Amino acid sequence: MSPTSDSTRQRHDLDRHVVTAVLVSHDGARWLPGTLKGLLTQTRPVQRLVAADTGSTDRGPAVMAEVIGAGNLVILPRTTGYGEAVNEALRHPAATMAVPETVEPGYGRQVEWIWLLHDDSAPAATALEQLLAVADDNPHVGILGPKLRD
Numbered sequence: 001m002s003p004t005s006d007s008t009r010q011r012h013d014l015d016r017h018v019v020t021a022v023l024v025s026h027d028g029a030r031w032l033p034g035t036l037k038g039l040l041t042q043t044r045p046v047q048r049l050v051a052a053d054t055g056s057t058d059r060g061p062a063v064m065a066e067v068i069g070a071g072n073l074v075i076l077p078r079t080t081g082y083g084e085a086v087n088e089a090l091r092h093p094a095a096t097m098a099v100p101e102t103v104e105p106g107y108g109r110q111v112e113w114i115w116l117l118h119d120d121s122a123p124a125a126t127a128l129e130q131l132l133a134v135a136d137d138n139p140h141v142g143i144l145g146p147k148l149r150d
Helices: 003-015 032-040 060-068 082-091 127-137
Strands: 017-025 048-054 073-076 111-118
Touching: 017 032, 017 060, 017 082, 017 127, 032 060, 032 111, 048 060, 048 082, 060 073, 073 082, 082 111, 111 127
Parallel strands: 017 048, 017 111, 048 073
Antiparallel strands: none
């Protein structure tokens, strides 16, 4: 294969992934601007984004609604844990909206992923692209995680 073919193949491999980002926040207004910037400036953007706020008493819900739209935000009781918040977010229509078919014949089938984030996440611009590249190199892997740093 020529270098052009390799880059085209990589683009198609990444295109077969359908990613729903779920952002959970709890009193995270001070971190959300950075988290949202990191999420929304990925070199490989997500297809769907839904956020859940668990009873924040700060400006977190307003920040998220302003940036991603109130229609993509689920407001939950303060006692809601992370796992339950993720489940509720995934029940929201924004998490299941139809996305265009992006896989060309001969490049496999679409694969659905859920990218779990918290209000204090700081994904590098290439984080999702790199995670999906690892997924393509390891087709039997069902869970991937980033390198975490303080």
